[in-house]
Amino acid sequence: MAHTTTYAKTSWDTLHNNGPFPLKYLQITELESNSTLPNAIARYNDATLEIQQLIQQALAHNQGFRAYGSRWSMSSIAHQKDRLHYNGYMNLDIPIPVDAVRSDSPYQVENLFFFQCGNTIKEISQKLSQSGKSLKTSGASNGQTIAGCISTGVHGSALDVGAIQDYVVGIQLITGPKAKDVLYLERHTKPALTSAFVHQLNATVIRNDELFNAALVSLGSFGFIHGVVIEAEDRFLLHRYVRKVDKQLALSLADTMDFSSQVLIPEAVDRNGKPLRPYHYKVFINQYVNDPQYVIEVMYKKPYVTPYPDPFTIINKSLYRDLIHLLIKISEKYPKTIPWFIKKLEKQILPDVNEETLGTLYETFWDAPYQGPAFACSFGVDHKDSSKVLELLTKTTLQEGPIPGIFAMRFVKGGKATLGFTKFPITCVIEIDGVLWQKTNKLISLKEYSNKMITVLQQHNIDFTLHWGKNADWSYPGLINYMYSAKAEEWKKFRTALLRPELARVFSNHFLESTKLSDSVSVVPQDLIVSL
Amino acid sequence: MRKTTFSILFIIVVLLCFTSCYSVRIVSSQGTVNPDPMSERADFYRDKMIIELDTVVKASAFTDEVSFIASGTRCKSGKLHSVEYKNSFGASLLYLVTFGSRRKVKIKYVCLKTEN
Numbered sequence: 001m002a003h004t005t006t007y008a009k010t011s012w013d014t015l016h017n018n019g020p021f022p023l024k025y026l027q028i029t030e031l032e033s034n035s036t037l038p039n040a041i042a043r044y045n046d047a048t049l050e051i052q053q054l055i056q057q058a059l060a061h062n063q064g065f066r067a068y069g070s071r072w073s074m075s076s077i078a079h080q081k082d083r084l085h086y087n088g089y090m091n092l093d094i095p096i097p098v099d100a101v102r103s104d105s106p107y108q109v110e111n112l113f114f115f116q117c118g119n120t121i122k123e124i125s126q127k128l129s130q131s132g133k134s135l136k137t138s139g140a141s142n143g144q145t146i147a148g149c150i151s152t153g154v155h156g157s158a159l160d161v162g163a164i165q166d167y168v169v170g171i172q173l174i175t176g177p178k179a180k181d182v183l184y185l186e187r188h189t190k191p192a193l194t195s196a197f198v199h200q201l202n203a204t205v206i207r208n209d210e211l212f213n214a215a216l217v218s219l220g221s222f223g224f225i226h227g228v229v230i231e232a233e234d235r236f237l238l239h240r241y242v243r244k245v246d247k248q249l250a251l252s253l254a255d256t257m258d259f260s261s262q263v264l265i266p267e268a269v270d271r272n273g274k275p276l277r278p279y280h281y282k283v284f285i286n287q288y289v290n291d292p293q294y295v296i297e298v299m300y301k302k303p304y305v306t307p308y309p310d311p312f313t314i315i316n317k318s319l320y321r322d323l324i325h326l327l328i329k330i331s332e333k334y335p336k337t338i339p340w341f342i343k344k345l346e347k348q349i350l351p352d353v354n355e356e357t358l359g360t361l362y363e364t365f366w367d368a369p370y371q372g373p374a375f376a377c378s379f380g381v382d383h384k385d386s387s388k389v390l391e392l393l394t395k396t397t398l399q400e401g402p403i404p405g406i407f408a409m410r411f412v413k414g415g416k417a418t419l420g421f422t423k424f425p426i427t428c429v430i431e432i433d434g435v436l437w438q439k440t441n442k443l444i445s446l447k448e449y450s451n452k453m454i455t456v457l458q459q460h461n462i463d464f465t466l467h468w469g470k471n472a473d474w475s476y477p478g479l480i481n482y483m484y485s486a487k488a489e490e491w492k493k494f495r496t497a498l499l500r501p502e503l504a505r506v507f508s509n510h511f512l513e514s515t516k517l518s519d520s521v522s523v524v525p526q527d528l529i530v531s532l
Numbered sequence: 533m534r535k536t537t538f539s540i541l542f543i544i545v546v547l548l549c550f551t552s553c554y555s556v557r558i559v560s561s562q563g564t565v566n567p568d569p570m571s572e573r574a575d576f577y578r579d580k581m582i583i584e585l586d587t588v589v590k591a592s593a594f595t596d597e598v599s600f601i602a603s604g605t606r607c608k609s610g611k612l613h614s615v616e617y618k619n620s621f622g623a624s625l626l627y628l629v630t631f632g633s634r635r636k637v638k639i640k641y642v643c644l645k646t647e648n
Contacts, residue, residue: 122564
């Protein structure tokens with residue numbers, strides 16, 4: 001049997017020290033060993049039963065229960081004050097045989113993979129690589145678990161691909177302790193697995209586009225995500241270039257996403273000399289210097305061919321964390337020193353100009369070492385508003401700060417998830433990240449800073465969203481309605497239909513309550529979540 | 533007075549020499565680190581299941597190599613993610629004055645996560 005160890009705790013924190021948050025119990029589940037139970041499906045089903053027992057315990061004690069993986073989210077989205085469940089050891093991958101894929105499925109069987117919730121992006125990438133496959137995109141690093149990624153909408157900067165949840169084709173949920181509470185969701189317009197295969201997982205199939213889209217970015221609140229089916233693609237290489245370009249050009253590319261009229265990289269052109277469309281585009285902005293040029297990072301997709309040069313830097317050096325701590329303490333007392341510190345640390349913060357690498361997605365977006373307490377505020381806007389929003393946010397930062405961080409812009413194709421924060425045809429993700437600070441009488445708090453940014457965007461009627469896993473004033477009045485309006489109601493409707501009231505409470509948390517997303521909807525059509 | 537100052541300076545220099553150290557870490561580009569959900573560290577090893585060896589190995593003057601085996605409940609995979617070796621002036625001095633029969637070893641290592 002899979003077994004769970006329960007530890008009595010008083011607090012819990014995120015990886016980046018954005019807490020601490022109160023906690024009663026931390027539960028850690030480990031799978032039965034494969035020497036005792038060699039069949040992957042049997043071990044998976046064994047884990048299902050274990051999770052159902054944990055949900056039953058939470059229910060019996062009238063407590064909340066929430067799964068987390070790598071605790072990379074900086075908001076309190078992963079936190080539950082009663083019972084937190086660590087699922088990082090639940091890292092099975094279940095082979096999908098040819099006859100497990102429906103004949104009317106639009107997916108190629110060799111591109112479908114079933115992963116248990118605790119597999120990290122790095123683990124999945126390595127497992128896919130063994131089959132000559134790759135994820136379509138990842139975040140800027142690889143430590144998040146797949147369930148954590150899709151629950152919060154982790155994204156990279158693949159402007160024609162989307163976020164991680166956009167290549168998920170099936171989700172297995174555990175919504176309660178009863179046998180009927182084990183569900184497998186997929187789109188009815190794009191089915192993947194046969195019912196016979198799903199029944200081996202002791203799950204009931206629901207093929208329903210709207211339910212699936214609501215469950216894609218579920219904020220951990222539609223039940224326990226036990227497994228996901230993803231669509232991979234053939235392994236590819238990314239040729240990465242870092243350049244410094246004219247500020248106006250960088251912003252114009254952001255606003256238009258038109259890369260066809262400007263040669264950015266002389267060798268990144270087709271046979272006719274026309275510029276190729278990049279896979280990835282990122283702009284770095286140090287708002288404290290008036291440089292006529294911005295550093296940009298651009299990547300082009302290439303077929304996988306070997307050999308290619310080793311993409312890893314052999315010797316890596318990092319700053320003393322105590323030095324960063326000292327600088328932030330000085331900054332809290334004398335905020336005017338922040339721009340000077342950032343300028344001095346620019347070499348550590350920004351990539352080297354003229355740097356070039358060639359590697360797989362896994363090698364390009366590799367490990368991100370822990371560098372101490374950190375924050376990040378991340379807005380999603382229509383890419384057409386990129387330069388306008390950047391100007392508003394940097395101006396606010398200069399007026400209200402300075403704040404110990406710098407801005408960057410990334411671009412992600414829109415998806416179908418009901419509460420996906422990459423909701424625009426191409427979302428520009430404008431983010432400021434840096435070192436976490438404490439409020440002083442000379443420096444506003446992170447929550448106040450976020451509040452000012454939200455206010456200024458609303459005052460200018462900018463349609464925006466916020467990254468669920470990043471810092472924000474999440475209790476800002478009317479925030480969710482402003483960002484999602486009818487979509488938020490739709491999401492709540494599906495959650496109400498899916499979870500019995502007592503289980504809706506189990507899978508809720510303070511984050512959901514403060515954003516009012518835990519509210520149930522009074523009238524829900526009876527056939528809302530039927531399989532179509 | 534001059535003698536006292538000299539003594540204090542000497543003690544400070546000796547203490548600094550003994551505490552002076554540096555470490556080098558080798559990290560694998562492949563494999564996933566074995567996580568530690570109970571970790572409360574605030575350094576490179578945050579959330580990693582770290583194993584620390586801090587011991588003095590007794591050896592004869594003729595002993596050449598000393599090996600440690602990566603295994604046990606904290607290293608179920610038996611495969612290595614990273615190894616950090618720390619050297620200090622004190623450790624080098626100990627080796628010299630004992631003609632190699634006492635070898636100070638300070639190693640931190642992390643294993644790979646078990647594949648299921």
